[in-house]
Amino acid sequence: MTVFGDLKAKPVINAAATLTKLGGSLMPPEVIAAMQAASERFVDLEDLQRRVGARLAKLTHNEATYVTTGAAAGIALSVIACVAGQDRAALQRLPDTTGLKNEVVVFKSHRNGYDHAVRMTGVTLVEIGSETHTEPTELEAALNANTAAFVWFQGAMTGLGDFPIETVLAICSARGVPVIVDAAAQLPPVENLWRFTQLGAACAIFSGGKDLSGPQSSGLIVGRKDLIEAIRPLGSPNQGFARPMKVGKEEMVGLLAAVERYLKLDHAARLERDERIVAEWINLLGELEGVRAARSFPNEAGQPHPRCKLTLDSSARLGTQALIAALWDGDPAIAVNADEDGISLYLNPMTLNDDEAHIVAERLRVLLDS
Ligand SMILES: *Cc1c(COP(=O)(O)O)cnc(C)c1O
Secondary structure, three states, X not given: OHHHHHOOOOOEEEOOOOOHHHOOOOOOHHHHHHHHHHOOOOOOHHHHHHHHHHHHHHHOOOOEEEEEOOHHHHHHHHXXXXXXXXXXXXXXXXXXXXXXXXXEEEEHHHOOHHHHHHHOOOOEEEEEOOOOOOOHHHHHHHOOOOEEEEEEEOOOOOOOOOOOHHHHHHHHHHOOOOEEEEOOOOOOOOOHHHHHHHHOOOEEEEEOOXXXXXXXXXXXEEEOHHHHXXXXXXXXXXXXXXXXXXXXXXXXXXXXXXXXXXXXXXXXXXXXXXXXXXXXXXXXXXXXXXXEEEEEOXXXXXXXXXXXXXXXXXXXXXXXXXXXXXXXXXXXXXXOEEOOOOOEEEEOHHXXXXXXXXXXXXXXXXXXXX
C-alpha cells in the first residue's frame, strides 16, 4: 500500500460492490503479468486489437469482439456502429447524425446515468412506457424508418415495468432493428458472455473492471462482426469518434488474460464461499441489540450471489446513516451500500477476501455492541 500511503490516501475495505468510485475491482496476478509484459514492447496496435478480439470471440462463443475503455464507451461505440455502419463519410461526421437513422429506443424504466453514453453519439433517445409499465405495442409503435437501435439496460433498472428481453428481440428482429444489451455488471454468471448474443442481441457489453477483474479502464463488446468492423476505423490509433476513448495495449492483453482466467474459475466454489461468509455475518451480527440480519438475493446488480442485509431499529446503538459514516470514517475505511429504505444496509462478500470479511464483522460488532 506504499503508493496510496505516500499520498496519504486512506485504504478502503470494499464491502459494497465493484464500484468505479472505489476503484472497481482488484487485478489478479495473471492480469498484472500480461499488462506488465505488454508495457515493455511496442506493437502494431490495430493488429493487436484484431488478434485479441479474435481470441476473445473464440473464448466467448461470439462472432466478433472489441476491447474498449469500459462498458460506457462500449455503449457509445455500439450505438455508432448501428447508426453509421460502414458508411465512412457518415462515421467521420459524427456526432452530426443528419440524414442518418438516428433514433434509439429505450424503456423509460431503464433510463439511468449510463444512457449519456447513448446520447453523446448525436442520436435522439426515444422513451417508451412509464417508470412502472410498458406494453409491447408501445415498442411496435416507436419503431420507424429512423430507428437505429434499441438499447436494453440489464441491471437494477431491469424489471421495473418492462416485458422480457425475448419479446423485445422478437419485435425488433421482425423490423430489422438491432438490439444492444448493456450487460456491464452481468458477470457472474459467466454464461452471460454468450447468452445475450445467442438470444439474438446484435451485441452485448461488459465491464472489464467489475467481476472480470481486468484492467479498470477496460470493457468488452461481443457480437455481430459487421458492427465490430464498423467500430475499428473510429477507434485509436485512428482519429475518429472513439479516439478520446483510447485503449492501450496493456488494457487489451490485460482484459484477455482476465477473461481467460474468468472462464477457468470455479464459480460454484466462489458462490459457496460467499454463502458461507453471509451465513457467518448473519450469525454474528444478528445477535446485536436492535439489529436484524438476513440473507438478500440476488445482489444489487442482479448477480446470483448473496449479500447480508442489516436492518436497524431504534434500539440499535447507532442509526443507519451514523453507522455508515462511522464505517467510512474508520481506518481502514469500510464502504457499504445503503438500501433505498434508509434503514438498512448491505454487506457484499464478493469484493472482500476472508480477512476483510472478518474485519468488517468485527468493526460492526464494536460499533453496535451496547
Ligand atoms: C458499471 C456499469 C456501466 C459502466 O461500466 P464501465 O466499465 O465503468 O464504463 C454501464 N452500465 C451499467 C448498467 C453498469 O452497471
